[in-house]
Amino acid sequence: MHLYNDNNIDHNQESILIDKTKKGNERPWREKKLANVEYYELLHILDFKKTERVKACAEVLEYKVDKQTLEKNLFKVWFCKSPLCPMCNWRKTMKHGIQSQKIIAEVMKQKPKCRWLFLTLSVKNVYDGADLDQSLKDMAQGFRRLMQYKKIKQNLIGFMRATEVTVNDTDNSYNQHMHVLLCVEPMYFKNTENYVTQKQWIAFWKKAMKLDYDPVAHIQIVRPKNKHKSDIESAVAETVKYPVKDTDYRTSDREKNLQRVADLEQGLYKKRLISYGGLLKEIHKELNLDNVEDGDLVHVDDEEKEINENAYSVVAYWNWERANYFVKNQG
Numbered sequence: 461m462h463l464y465n466d467n468n469i470d471h472n473q474e475s476i477l478i479d480k481t482k483k484g485n486e487r488p489w490r491e492k493k494l495a496n497v498e499y500y501e502l503l504h505i506l507d508f509k510k511t512e513r514v515k516a517c518a519e520v521l522e523y524k525v526d527k528q529t530l531e532k533n534l535f536k537v538w539f540c541k542s543p544l545c546p547m548c549n550w551r552k553t554m555k556h557g558i559q560s561q562k563i564i565a566e567v568m569k570q571k572p573k574c575r576w577l578f579l580t581l582s583v584k585n586v587y588d589g590a591d592l593d594q595s596l597k598d599m600a601q602g603f604r605r606l607m608q609y610k611k612i613k614q615n616l617i618g619f620m621r622a623t624e625v626t627v628n629d630t631d632n633s634y635n636q637h638m639h640v641l642l643c644v645e646p647m648y649f650k651n652t653e654n655y656v657t658q659k660q661w662i663a664f665w666k667k668a669m670k671l672d673y674d675p676v677a678h679i680q681i682v683r684p685k686n687k688h689k690s691d692i693e694s695a696v697a698e699t700v701k702y703p704v705k706d707t708d709y710r711t712s713d714r715e716k717n718l719q720r721v722a723d724l725e726q727g728l729y730k731k732r733l734i735s736y737g738g739l740l741k742e743i744h745k746e747l748n749l750d751n752v753e754d755g756d757l758v759h760v761d762d763e764e765k766e767i768n769e770n771a772y773s774v775v776a777y778w779n780w781e782r783a784n785y786f787v788k789n790q791g
Contacts, residue, residue, distance in 0.1 A: 477521070477776040477785035479534075481761075488550070489776075490784050493518060495546035495706050497783075502709070502721045513540045518547050519778045521785065524771040532774065539757045543728040544721065546706040548757060555760035556700040556734060556752045559744070560620060560641075563736070564696065566743045567618065573646050574617055575681070578695050581606075581665055582637035582676035585628060589726030592634050596623065596731050599636060602669040607737060609664055611656055615648040618738025622699045625727065627708040627720060634723065637676070639699045643740065703733045 479487045496517055503511040517540035524535040539548050567574065583599065586592050603621065606612065620641045625634055647654050656664070658679055665677035682695045709720040734752050736744050750756055776785045 474786040474788050477787050479521075479776075489518070489521065492547040492550050493778055493785070494783065495710065498710050499542075499544060499546060499706065499721070502717055505718060506722055506725075508725065510540070510542060514542055514545060516540065517542075517545055521776040523774045523776070525774055526771050528770075533771075534758055534761075535773070537758050541754060541757070543731070543733070543753075544704055544706070544709070544724055549702045549704075549706070551757040551760050552752050553700050553702055555755075555757065556622075557696060558760065559747075559749050559752065560696045560700060561693075562747060562749070563620070563740055563743045566747065567643055567739055570739070570743075571617055571643070571645075574643050575646055575648060576695060577642040577644060578680050578682050578698065579640040579642055579661070580637060580676065580678045581640065582635060583669060583671065584673070584675070585631075585633035585635045587631075587633050589723035592625065592636060592723060592727030593729065595636050596625075596727060598669065599623070599638065600732070602665070603638060603640075606664055606668040609668070611654075611660070612664065615645040615654055616738060617643040617645060618736065618740035618742075619643065620699055620740050621735045621737070622701065623703060623731070623733045624701055625704050625724065632716070632719070634727065636727075639701070641682075641695050641699050643738070703728070 477489060479489060481487065496514065500511060500515045500517075503514055516538065518537050520537070521534065522536040523532045525532045539545075539551065541548050543549075581599070581603065583595060586595050600623075607616065607619070622639045623636065624639060625636050627634060649655055656679070658677075661677040661679045662674050665675050666673075669675060704724055709717050709724065711717055732753065735741075774787060776787045778784075779786050
């Protein structure tokens with residue numbers, strides 16, 4: 461990991477943080493902090509209690525540097541963990557992706573003949589925070605009922621569920637939907653007693669949600685989207701999306717942004733957006749993986765190694781005036 465640009469260093473000055481992965485890709489700390497600052501400014505205008513917490517998110521990044529190898533690892537950062545924070549959602553998405561790959565690899569060891577399905581569930585759009593709040597609560601309950609129906613349950617090994625909310629730019633409504641990766645026994649495809657058709661999924665979801673209209677319930681077999689990704693990697697990529705894209709409330713229209721943040725904050729308040737069931741839940745526990753939403757967001761990368769006790773600290777801090785991270789040069 462290259463921590464800062466050391467070309468032509470003036471040792472009395474500071475250098476802009478450059479934090480690269482082993483593959484040479486630069487980690488987007490500045491980009492995410494700038495987005496976090498916009499989010500903080502909206503919360504400040506709306507007078508949210510957590511405004512100062514969001515402002516302080518990832519202001520200081522502490523790295524540990526091995527004296528012998530000069531290898532650097534992220535060691536300590538404070539994250540606000542607000543559901544709309546672009547900085548935290550970047551970290552959560554990385555962590556969720558890595559955890560999911562580990563869980564799925566273990567599932568396939570234990571159930572080598574299992575099959576994977578990708579299910580998308582949605583209901584009618586809503587137009588304000590109160591309705592979004594109620595709809596997400598109803599969907600969580602409806603999903604629990606759905607997974608208990610005999611025909612679905614009989615061949616279900618487990619699932620991973622992630623909830624996403626998108627904004628419709630045309631009418632400013634909110635679409636709340638679930639991405640669900642289902643692991644099923646091969647018997648699922650054997651006959652009509654086991655197989656659940658597209659039409660039946662819609663009927664089951666309608667029943668579970670107690671609706672008077674046909675909602676969206678789209679089921680498909682997991683297949684690779686491109687030759688560079690396996691089928692499972694493609695499905696995981698869908699289920700580990702940000703719960704809300706920050707571009708949905710970071711538009712050129714300030715009034716629109718304020719309304720969207722107010723609605724989304726109300727709707728997402730105290731919601732569990734990621735959950736596991738069945739064998740996937742058991743493996744999550746066996747692997748001693750913590751909760752993505754309120755767990756450790758510092759150590760999320762598989763590149764990170766144990767830190768040598770002889771390592772020294774290097775600190776990068778966010779400069780509000782210069783809108784970037786800076787590292788004090790050594791020596």
